Amino acid sequence: MKALLLVSELEDYTISFASGVAQHLDVVLAVPRRRYAHLASSFDPAVDLHLLDWPRHRSLSNPWFLYQLTRLIRREQPNLIHLLSNSTLWLNLAVPFWRPIPLVTTIHDVEIHPGDMETRTLPGWAPELMVRQSGHLVVHGEGLKQLVLDRYAKSADHVHVLSHPSILRYAELARRQKMTPREADGTIRVLLFGRIFAYKGLEHLVRAEAILKDVLPNLRITVAGRGDDPRIFQALMGDAGRYDIRNRFIEDTEVAQLFLDTDIVVLPYTEASQSGVLNLAAAFGKPVIVTDVGELGGTVQPNGLGMVVPPGDAKELAAAVRTLADSGELRNKFGTNALQWAKGPNSPERVGGQAAAVYREVVGSC
Structure with a gap:
């Protein structure tokens, strides 16, 4: 089984999560070169790391990037795509071209934190749309799962709880x-x-x-x-x-x-x-x-x-x-x-095994 992971930020989290999942199945990880090039050696060698020229939100080169990213996905033919954050804008436009590959999205924050001016630079509709386009969601706690169920029209068996892995x-x-x-x-x-x-x-x-x-x-x-x-x-x-x-x-x-x-x-x-x-x-x-x-x-x-x-x-x-x-x-x-x-229980390898089990469940239900 092969999972393709996508994320534009969250370096520490991504290193732990992707390295942990890679102990249990094939992982292709696509990330921005400008943020991850100096961290390449931090990943487990089992991670198939792709450093992309990922534009910033306001760049006019985003359509070309989406085309290149979609080509990568079709070439890799993953069983599942996991977006490790819903803090995206342009990826919303590419999702229809990735079907019928199952899409999982992690929601780290159901609501923007007070005073978090960095996250507020993203239009409010963008993370909302990505959630609605995703067949399955991942959150990092039972309380967050309930918040998601209260806010979005998702069934409980399509919202999965995984621990935030340790940052080692x-x-x-x-x-x-x-x-x-x-x-x-x-x-x-x-x-x-x-x-x-x-x-x-x-x-x-x-x-x-x-x-x-x-x-x-x-x-x-x-x-x-x-x-x-x-x-x-x-x-x-x-x-x-x-x-x-x-x-x-x-x-x-x-x-x-x-x-x-x-x-x-x-x-x-x-x-x-x-x-x-x-x-x-x-x-x-x-x-x-x-x-x-x-x-x-x-x-x-x-x-x-x-x-x-x-x-x-x-x-x-x-x-x-x-x-x-x-x-x-x-x-x-x-x-x-x-x-x-x-x-032990919160190690990247242990959390990665739980994520792999979620992936198999998602793919098996399609």
Whole structure:
């Protein structure tokens, strides 16, 4: 059986997912050259990687690209096409030419997150149309499945739940380069990582830090990633000197070092679906504090990955930070669970096997 996977972004997710599926069946992956060329060696060798001159949304060369892509699909003759994100525009026009090959589409976010200006650049009708053109859908949690069923005219047996696979490549990079954590000096390091938009809850982390100013003087918070400038909350900070703010794109080796050095990874989101950051932290065996939004609480609690607090509650967030800061034993317990989860039930190979089973079910039902 052969599956052809398509995606224009989501590099870390795609590397894990495609490499995992390739352990169970033939995988052809078509992605933009400009985003993936430097990552080619990160894929499992079993992935048949095609780097395409994939235009941006507003390029007039998109019709020619769709023609070339359709030729590739007809040449490869896959049993199934899986679009790994519905954040597309032009692919909607090509879907009718791919029939009768079954089309599966993954929906990462049923609703756009508050403040996510990057995703908002896409016309709202585009992801909606791709969902409606797809015979089957994949989501990363039972709660998201219910949201999809409530919103779209899809039968329950055409919406499949797969876990977001662990993101292992940064931990593997750290191991290959023999990177080591910063020497222990009594500091408790907390990391908020990723695209910093309104829904990421930075304001509540800043308020929590202010609460902890006098009771946890050894706390240091790193905010790393592009997006909103964290300094807009400077007036709320208990001690601005306790912050390491890196408001920019973070290179791979720096990502690896950040996760090696941190003691606690926080996801104080006010709204979410799931999170790649959670799956990255687990690969480093780091305990997390998450808010009970989307699939975060339902992932962290049953797997013993860390602590869960209510969204928007700085006092509860501060209490959780202090609890983990005061107990190295508890941090180690959660961290051990996280690493076992990342390399076991949530590993790319295990999730890939579940995806392969979904593919066979879809093809068998056609």
